Every structure is written in structure tokens, then in C-alpha cells.
Amino acid sequence: MTRATHPETAEMQAIIDRHLGMEGPLLPMFHALQAEYGYVPAAALPLLADTLNLTVAEVHGVKSFYHDFRDHPAGRHILKICRAEACQAMGANDMSARVLERLGIDWHGTTPDGDVTVEPVYCLGLCACGPAAMVDGRVVGRANSDRLLAEVGA
Amino acid sequence: MKIYISMDSAAKALGADQVAAGMAAEIAARGLHAEIIRTGSRGMIWLEPLVEIDRGQGREAFGPVSPADVAALLAGTMAGHGPTETIPFLAKQTRLTFARCGVTDPLSLDDYTAHGGLLGLRRALGLSRAEIVAEVTASGLRGRGGAGFPTGIKWNTVLGAQADQKYIVCNADEGDSGTFADRMIMEGDPFCLIEGMVIAGLGVGATKGYVYLRSEYPDAIAVMNAAVDIAREAGVLGADVLGAGQAFDMEIRVGAGAYVCGEETSLLNSLEGKRGVVRAKPPLPALEGFMGKPTVVNNVISLATVPVVFEKGAAHYAAFGLGRSKGTIPIQIAGNVAHGGLFETAFGMPLGVLIDEIAGGTATGRPVKAVQIGGPLGAYFPRSKFDTPFGYEEFDGQGGLIGHAGIVVFDDTADMLGMARFAMEFCAIESCGKCTPCRIGAVRGVETIDRIAQGDGAAVAVLTDLCETMKDGSLCALGGFTPFPVMSALTHFPDDFATRKEAAE
Ligand SMILES: Cc1cc2nc3c(=O)[nH]c(=O)nc-3n(C[C@H](O)[C@H](O)[C@H](O)COP(=O)(O)O)c2cc1C
Ligand code: SF4
Numbered sequence A: 001m002t003r004a005t006h007p008e009t010a011e012m013q014a015i016i017d018r019h020l021g022m023e024g025p026l027l028p029m030f031h032a033l034q035a036e037y038g039y040v041p042a043a044a045l046p047l048l049a050d051t052l053n054l055t056v057a058e059v060h061g062v063k064s065f066y067h068d069f070r071d072h073p074a075g076r077h078i079l080k081i082c083r084a085e086a087c088q089a090m091g092a093n094d095m096s097a098r099v100l101e102r103l104g105i106d107w108h109g110t111t112p113d114g115d116v117t118v119e120p121v122y123c124l125g126l127c128a129c130g131p132a133a134m135v136d137g138r139v140v141g142r143a144n145s146d147r148l149l150a151e152v153g154a
Numbered sequence B: 001m002k003i004y005i006s007m008d009s010a011a012k013a014l015g016a017d018q019v020a021a022g023m024a025a026e027i028a029a030r031g032l033h034a035e036i037i038r039t040g041s042r043g044m045i046w047l048e049p050l051v052e053i054d055r056g057q058g059r060e061a062f063g064p065v066s067p068a069d070v071a072a073l074l075a076g077t078m079a080g081h082g083p084t085e086t087i088p089f090l091a092k093q094t095r096l097t098f099a100r101c102g103v104t105d106p107l108s109l110d111d112y113t114a115h116g117g118l119l120g121l122r123r124a125l126g127l128s129r130a131e132i133v134a135e136v137t138a139s140g141l142r143g144r145g146g147a148g149f150p151t152g153i154k155w156n157t158v159l160g161a162q163a164d165q166k167y168i169v170c171n172a173d174e175g176d177s178g179t180f181a182d183r184m185i186m187e188g189d190p191f192c193l194i195e196g197m198v199i200a201g202l203g204v205g206a207t208k209g210y211v212y213l214r215s216e217y218p219d220a221i222a223v224m225n226a227a228v229d230i231a232r233e234a235g236v237l238g239a240d241v242l243g244a245g246q247a248f249d250m251e252i253r254v255g256a257g258a259y260v261c262g263e264e265t266s267l268l269n270s271l272e273g274k275r276g277v278v279r280a281k282p283p284l285p286a287l288e289g290f291m292g293k294p295t296v297v298n299n300v301i302s303l304a305t306v307p308v309v310f311e312k313g314a315a316h317y318a319a320f321g322l323g324r325s326k327g328t329i330p331i332q333i334a335g336n337v338a339h340g341g342l343f344e345t346a347f348g349m350p351l352g353v354l355i356d357e358i359a360g361g362t363a364t365g366r367p368v369k370a371v372q373i374g375g376p377l378g379a380y381f382p383r384s385k386f387d388t389p390f391g392y393e394e395f396d397g398q399g400g401l402i403g404h405a406g407i408v409v410f411d412d413t414a415d416m417l418g419m420a421r422f423a424m425e426f427c428a429i430e431s432c433g434k435c436t437p438c439r440i441g442a443v444r445g446v447e448t449i450d451r452i453a454q455g456d457g458a459a460v461a462v463l464t465d466l467c468e469t470m471k472d473g474s475l476c477a478l479g480g481f482t483p484f485p486v487m488s489a490l491t492h493f494p495d496d497f498a499t500r501k502e503a504a505e
């Protein structure tokens, strides 16, 4: 699992520098930072800007364009539930409504105890075995609300 | 005894890893001589986890298998489906692009070459650039990412461009609901995509390739990265491809959850580390693409079909199909469907045959109400359009599109007003923000559909107008084609819009 500790400047810079030889390195840098900390720390933006000769506003603009990059830590478990059409055809709307209700949160929300974050995802390529979900990176097909809640320990 | 179990993520999502672990434990406990080989998926998702056992007479299929079935399966007392190849869903297919998928170990280069792999590349290495491009043109291959543009013509533009560096960019963003062909081939036969990209590089004079792979596919990312390393180690990639004196290397890059980044110019911006905003064309990516250099942008299936075109010849490929839709198309049948999965066939099969006969109707057993073809920007077809043959022009003629060839089936409980609303909502969430009709129009679209739902009949005209504006005033197909699912739902399923009105009155 990722760790959401207080990030050290030198450590973040080292992560950034690992990608310096690449063409178009910014997304790989964001991914690497998020893989390490669970989110992209705000303190990393000026480092990225300096390294890549961009303004902080530009770096922020790129980060905020993409649904994947978080600016604060997620819950201990990340539950992504597919909201797209093929899963809707198999009852995904009712299923996700039940999950969110039981957890007492809305999409993108995290339970007050910090255990679970629920995020929408638009297709996991599991459209012939929907409704589909992903729990901490593991795929789940023919999901139901009880199974998903059990997977995240709720 | 050899035992084959898929490592495809759909199989895993249904428990294939647990079945494989159970098999390994049972084999050890009984002291059996058996080898477990993890393959890609055969594409019969309703049978996953599928286990194939070869006791010396070919592979026999069993599935879906649960960990509880393992003992019976190894004891030979579990009922199966007979020889895998005779299962009608497989027997009725023409597998060219997916010939190896589900058969071989995805990360064994030896297995790959034993099943025809690298024959196409070896042939291409003996041809000139112009001959390579001419072969692709002659095959009639058209882009499988959605637009159906002839691949050979695109390659020819890049071939003719003068530059110190050219690129091959593989579009593996596969964001359309109901599609998973790209994922399946990347997880199940990754060397096939790599081989196709190398041939593309040789053909147009590009030495560097990128696969832009969506982050929603962690399994495919892992398999592709491993395959690239193996291919480089074996000299399929690198400074001297197969010792023939030409260079080509490639990298896997991970997307970040933006649907619009499947649009090729947005993808290129994203790959360059920018916001994934759509670029105006011209300039064409073929002339000014990645880093401003001439770039081939092709879908995974377009590129993964190139090896078989070279292995069997353009004429062989072009002999399949219907009209200007040549060759085969891996159709993905999904949603509320009895036999969902991947069905590769020559173009031309009527939609209704695919749904009623091949896929066996709905999973719930209720009547089919609507099918959406071609992802979230594709139209909803009612049963009355089920005789439409699967082909680019044929679908276009019916007000639809085949897109990346995904079919999503809905039973009679589907709420088409809800689906129209979702299409607008999705467009609003995923809009890159460049055009007002898309960015703002989609938000208004959701509101307008909510008004219809509340019984405001006059809002139907507003919605129709709004769709016209979005069609005319959008730079790319996200804003431009969202009216397809919306208007087709409204046109073909008026009751779903009207009953609400009456209920409110
Ligand atoms: C909103 C939008 C999303 C798209 N998504 C994809 C995608 O996920 N995969 C893809 O191959 N093409 C996608 N396309 C089509 C690409 O722009 C482009 O036509 C394609 O990558 C060209 O490759 P091809 O000729 O091999 O099909 C999308 C287009 C639009 C407008
Ligand atoms: S139609 Fe929408 S997604 Fe496409 S360029 Fe315009 S704003 Fe961006």
C-alpha cells in the first residue's frame, strides 16, 4: 500500500529526477508521486515546475485536468465502481446507491473513519461480467453491494 | 497433463486466480504430473473462470469453475463442454487478430513464435518502406479505434513526411463502455501488438513507439511492460531489430482517467505532459504529431492486426468482409447478455444474429429492448434495426456507428430517458472544455432531460435544438456525437419520455 506520510523535499525531488530522461515526463512524474504518497503533494508542484521549466500554475493546470490525481490522501481502501452503460445494464446504479448509502458517503467521498474512499470509474473493460468494480487495484466482476462492502471490510 | 487457466482480468475478476491456486494445491496433494499454464482469455466471458485440460488428446473445456469444483475436475468427474474449439461461440468465429489469444502463454516469446508470431515481421524486414505501406493499404484495414480511416493511407502520409524523428503512437485508451478487445489482446497476446508497432515503424521510418494505456487497466499495463522487456532482451526491439540493421524501440505510458484522451490529439497532448485538450486539425498528427513530429496514431487492434496481414498476405485478409469493410472485426458483446465476450468475425454479420443467436439474448432472460453500439457516443438501436449488417457504411446508413465494435445489450427494464441523461452527464464530466456547446451544452442537456422527466413536454424541442447545436459546434466527437445516444433514445423509445409526462400530469 501507499503511505500518506509527510513528504520530504529531497525524496520528492529524487522521485521526479528518476523520470528526467523521458519525452513528456510530467504524467509519469505525477503517477510516481501518487504511487509513493497516495496523492500528489502540493509541495511537489514547485519542484516539478522548477525541474521542467514550467510555472506552478501550468503544473497545477495539468494535474487538475486528470481525474486520477488526488491532492489529499484517500481512505485506506479505494473502491472504484463502474458507472458506465454496460454495467448499468446489469444494475450498477442500484448497486452503487446501496454501497454509498451503507457507507454514508457520496461519490468521491471517504468514510469518517478514513477506511474507504469510493470513486466512480467509467469502464474497467469488464463489461461482459458487470457490474464491475475494483478494490485496491483488484478487479471484481458480477459484483453486488454485499460483496463489495465485505471486500472493504465494511 | 496440461492445464490452461486464463490470467485475463475478466477471468481474474470472476475468480481465476483462486481456481488456479486451488488446482495447484490439489495437484500437489495428489502427487499428479500436471503443469498449469496461465493464458489469455478465449473471450467466452460467461464461461470464466474457464479451465482447459489436455490429457494428450487436445484441450477440453470446463467452466465456469469454482474453487469447490477443483477436486471433481481433477478426478475427471466434472461435466465439461467437450473440445474447446467445438464450442459453437468459438467454432463460428474467424480468428485472425485473436488467433493466439487464450491459446498461448502471453509472456512466452517461444510460444508466440511457435504459433506464427514474428513471421509477419520477418517478411516485412525483407520489404521496402513503400512495399510495407502498400501491403497495409491493399489489406483494406481501417482504423479500429472508431473513425474507420484507412490505415495504409495514414501510414503513407507519415512515410512521405520528411523529419529527423517520427513516432508510432498506439492508442490504448479504450474508454468506450462495452469494449475490451484492446485489453484482451494486450493481456493475452502482447507480442502481437509489439510486432505490429515494429512493422509500422519500419514502414514509415519511425524508430520510437509509445503505447498510451489507460490507468484503469493495471493488469494490461503490467503484461505490456513485461512483454516489452522480454522483446527488447530477445532483440525484437532495440537498435538492431532481429539483426536486420533497423532500429525500433517502445515504451508504455499510463493515462490518468480522462475519457477524452482517447481522442488522438488530446492523447498526444497528454503524452507530452500537457492538459488533454483536443487540438484543432489541421495540422494532422501524421504531419505534426507527438513533439510536433510526424506520428502514426493507431488503435491497438489496428496495429495488432498488422502482423497477420503480413503473415498471411493482404489478399487473404481483404478476402473477408463486406463492401468497404474488409477483414475481420473483434466484436465485444456486453451488458445484459447471456453469452457475453469477444467474437471475431468477418464484417457483415447482421446485428440481430449476433445478439439473439451468438450471444443468446439477455442474461436476465427478458426481451432485448435496446442495444448501444460503438460506446457512449454510439446510437441506441431498437429491434427494428437488427437486420443491419455489421459494417462501417451499413451502420452509418442507419444513423449509428460501429466505433470500437462494442455492443451493449439492455433488457426491457432499461429506462431510456435515464440512458439519454447519462450520455449528457458523461459528456459534461469528460468534456475537455474547449468548445462551449460541449462544455455548457452537456450540462444544459442534463437539466433539459430532467425537465422532460418532470413532465415538461416543451423541453423535448429544446433538447432537440441543443443536440443540433452540439453536433454543429463541437470540435471533436465527444460533443459532436453525444447527440447520437440522446436523440436515438428519444426517437426510438418515445414512450420512455412520454409516460413520465403523463404520470406527472
Ligand atoms: C472522444 C473520443 C474518444 C476516443 N477514444 C478512443 C480510444 O479510446 N481508442 C482509440 O483507439 N480511438 C479513440 N478515438 C479515436 C481516435 O481519435 C483516433 O481516431 C484513433 O486513435 C485512430 O486510430 P485508428 O485509425 O487505428 O482507429 C476517440 C475519439 C474521440 C473523439
Ligand atoms: S467537443 Fe468537447 S471534448 Fe471535443 S474538443 Fe470540444 S469541448 Fe473538447
Ligand code: FES
Pocket (backbone or CB within 6 Å): A082, A083, A084, A085, A086, A087, A088, A122, A123, A124, A125, A126, A127, A130, A132, B176, B177, B178, B179
Ligand atoms: S461498462 Fe463497466 S466495465 Fe465496462
